[in-house]
Amino acid sequence: MNIVIAQIAPKLGDVAANLETHLDLLEKARKKKAGLVVFPELGLTGYTLKDLVEEVALDPRSDPRFAKFVAKTKGLSAVVGFVEESPAEKGLFYNSAAFVADGRIVHVHRKVYLPTNGLFEEAKFFAQGREFRAFDTPFGRVGLLICRDFLHYGASYVHYASGADMIVCISSAPGRGVGGGDAFETGRMWELMGEAVSYFSSAFVVYANRVGVEDGVTFAGGSFVFAPGGRLAGRAAAVDPDFAVLPVDLAAVGRARRNWLFKRDEKPEVIWRSLERIVRASED
C-alpha cells in the first residue's frame, strides 16, 4: 500500500482555500495509487487560530464543505484535521482528526492533550477530548493521535492494547533549536517516539506534520513513516512542503509480531489494575 503524507502549509483561517488544497492533493494521491493520505493537524484551518476557532469550526457529519472531502475519498482512506463543533455540544470547539474511508467517516478523534504552556495556548481555545479509541479500516486497525497526544506514550499504548496495526499522528509542530543539522532539533523528539512506538508496538507509525510560518513560528515538517520494528519507511522534507509517497508492506505487522512476542505477552489487565490502584490512591 502507498501511504501519502501531504506536508502542506495551510492558509490561516481560510477553510475554503485549504479545502481546495486538500481536494487537489487527494486527487494527486489517487493517481499515485495511495491507500492512505494523511494531512496535518488543523490542515483545514491553520494552527494559530486563537479566537478564530469559532469562525472556522464545522460539524463533519453535516457540513457541506466537509462532505466534499468525504466524497473525494472513494477507493482510498484519508486523515484530515479540522476544528469540530457538533450540534450536540454547541460552543465547544475540538481540535479533531477524522479518518475517512471510501466516502464514509469512520472515526473522529478529539485531541486529548492540549498543550498550554510557553508558545502553546490550545486549552484556552479548545475543549479537551476524552478518549482514545482504535477502529477498523479497509486495511487494518488504526488508532488516531493529534500532535501532543503522541508525546504522552500512554496514548499509543491504549491503541496498541486495542490491537492497532497502525498509529497515525497528525501534527502542527513548531520547530525549535537550530544548532543541529539541516532541520530543527525538535524533529528528533518525534522520530525518537515514532521509532520506539513502532518497535515495541510492532505497528506502523505515521506522523504527518505541517510546514509554513504563522506569527513568526516555523512549522518543522519532517513527517515520517516507521514500519514495525523501528524501520524507517521514509521521511518528508524538513521545513519545506512535500508530497511524500511511501510504499509499505502491511504484512510487516504479522511478521514483526512473530519475531518479537511483545504483543502476545502483553498484559493490559495488569496495567489496568496497577493504574487503577494509582489513580484511586491519588484520589484518596
Added chain:
Amino acid sequence: MPPKINPRFVEKVLVAFIREELGKCGCRRGILGLSGGLDSSVCAALGARALGPKNVLGLIMPYGGGFPEDVRDAANLARRLGIRQAVIDISPQIDVYFAAHPTDSRVQRGNKMARERMSILYDYSAREGSFILGTSNKTELLIGYGTIHGDMACAINPMGDLYKTQVRELAAHLRIPAAIRKKAPTAGLWAGQTDEGEIGLSYEELDEILFGLVEGRMSRSEAVAAGHAPAAVDRVLRKIKASEFKRRMPPIAKLSPRSVGHDFLYPYDWGK
C-alpha cells in the same frame, strides 16, 4: 555561550520567514535602515536573499557628517548585496528641534535621532509599498538596549531570536565584509559610544548570562554558581526587568467583558 547555530539552516528558516510573512500581505518589498553595523548588514543580506536585491531598499541616515566610516561601510554593503540605497541626512530636522528645545542629554538626543530614522523609514515604507525589516537581536531585546518606537520599530523582525554572538556566526556565513564584522558594536548615538562600554559587559559574557537565565531557566544563584560575577548577573537581571515595557504593547485599562489586548485575541497573521 549560547549554542552554536547551523548558519545555513538559520538562513533558510529566516529567508522563508521574511518571504512568507511579507507574501501573506501581498508584499514583495522590504526596507530597512543601514547603519554600517553588523545587525542591519545581516538583515539586509537576508532580505536580499528572500525578496531579491532590487526589492530591498537600505536607507542610510547619518546625522550630518558624523560616522563617515559607517556611512561608507553601509554604502559598500548595499552595493555588494545589489540592494537599492539612499542617503538621508537627518541633521536639518534634528537641529531645528533641539534649537527650540535644547538638552544636554546625549541619550535624549540619541533617542530623538533613532525616532527620526523610524519616522523616515515608515514614510518611505508607505511611498514604496514595502515592509520594514527589524534589526534588533535577542541580546538587545532582552536587556532593552534599543529605543522604543525608534530602532525597535518594524513590521517583522527576522533577527530577534538570535543572540549577538549568533548574529556574528550568521554574518560570517553570509559573507558580510570583515570591516563590518570586526568593528566594535555601537548604537551610534554619540561619538565613541560602544555597546559593550555602555552595558559594562562583553557580548560573550552577556550572552552567556542571558542564555543561562532565559533558555537555561537558571535562578540568580544558579547563574552565580555557574561562574558569573554576582554584580554582573544582578545588572543583567535589572536590565531585563526594567525593559519589559519595550517588549510589550502598553496595558489597556480593562472595563468591558471583551477588551483589546486582554480577551480579544487574534493571530498577527489574521486574514492575511
